Amino acid sequence: DAGVIQSPRHEVTEMGQEVTLRCKPISGHDYLFWYRQTMMRGLELLIYFNNNVPIDDSGMPEDRFSAKMPNASFSTLKIQPSEPRDSAVYFCASSFSDFSGYTFGSGTRLTVV
């Protein structure tokens, strides 16, 4: 298994631009999570899906952030418009069940200038 695959690995964009982060979870995993990691706030849960349905999006910072999971093998996290304070590493993770460990992707390092 290739693990959780995220793209791109690095993204540099200008303030105001739209950014789309992509994630392919491990086949057969029913849960998908989006996390954001910064030095100041640590690892924050943004949203998670179960069987492609968003369950908890209370961590999504504001309306500029949106996440979708159109099918079991693909999810996107979109920021529109992006701001410098969105600069962080964004991780996608998946798990087989609610009680199994998470497998994280390698992350997308986003820099908004």
Add this chain to the structure above:
Amino acid sequence: GQQVMQIPQYQHVQEGEDFTTYCNSSTTLSNIQWYKQRPGGHPVFLIQLVKSGEVKKQKRLTFQFGEAKKNSSLHITATQTTDVGTYFCAGKGDMRFGAGTRLTVKP
């Protein structure tokens, strides 16, 4: 939601010394997971504890779950430079992680 607190925030040890990080919750946890993140890397799942008072070992790492299921600890015996990284606990239920303990090891 439940709050998971980790202490200490940082720990610097001499190679060969022991290291312990603690995870405390304000509410009872259904289970707890531990992860390790190497510098520049992503969190990697280490272990899950489910039962009250549970103790599990992985080579030099010992994990404990408190009797009340509100706290947990990770103990590393005789640290090595390969142990460098940030150790996170995550209390299942709300999928949120503690702030982590960053371990540095001086050779």
